Amino acid sequence: MRNHAKPSTGQGLRVLKPDDEFQFDCHKGLNCFTQCCRNINIFLTPYDILRMKNALGISSEQFLKEYTHTFIAENGLPAVSLKMADDEARSCPFVSPDGCRIYEDRPWSCRIYPLQPESTQSTEKSGKEFYSIMDIPFCLGFQENKTSTVRQWLAEQGIPIYMEMEPYFKKITLNPFLKDKVIENPKIQQMYYMACYDLDRFRRFVFDSSFLNQFETDPEEIEQIKEDDVALYKFAMKWLEYGLIGQRAFKVRPEVMATKKQALGLK
């Protein structure tokens, strides 16, 4: 998510459906080029972090340490935003005179501008998509002649894979089980942070702890998550479904269960 100034586009406040058109373009020839990469708040999703740390060729730990701030959201769960530079303009650490240094892997919110998804519970349920247009006062992109449908713009900006990945995370964050709850247990907060944002550490948790002895797992999936970060991300979200939401996404091995029962004096 990216916080910009108030909408001021000359295209008015319109709700757009996927096949509706809007006028906008962004390119290096514009006087405003990269001005929007300063003094902004960019909240990062787990998939954003996965892509960005791999683009930079660094671990999730290093990425989180060097490039992010962590804060606790209203529901008590940690959230992550991109750390802007200490310069006067609060520049994004990835901006250069030629544009974004990680353009192919830039965060979702940088891709989707000037569109903004308008999602409500009923649109989520019906699977229908609606968007509004937002802009920043100095953005000259709306004066360009290019016209696209919402669908075309999303495809051009590489949004579909982000839309495919987001539901795994939303299944946790929007779960009715967490509604009106505030998580205060630091161990749960840390587990959530690791599973969502610190994937390389989560991988070590799976392989270096007693995890695989405790739970029944699919050997093929376990082989896959050794190397494949997307598979690991899906596995991590499944782990949160089990650990945070209490769903049966994992099953404790019968022998582990039997030992636990025995220790508790249960038959």
Ligand code: SF4
């Ligand atoms: S056109 Fe808008 S989005 Fe593109 S560089 Fe200029 S301010 Fe940023």
Ligand code: SF4
């Ligand atoms: S990540 Fe790239 S596109 Fe996004 S604000 Fe930074 S430089 Fe701009």
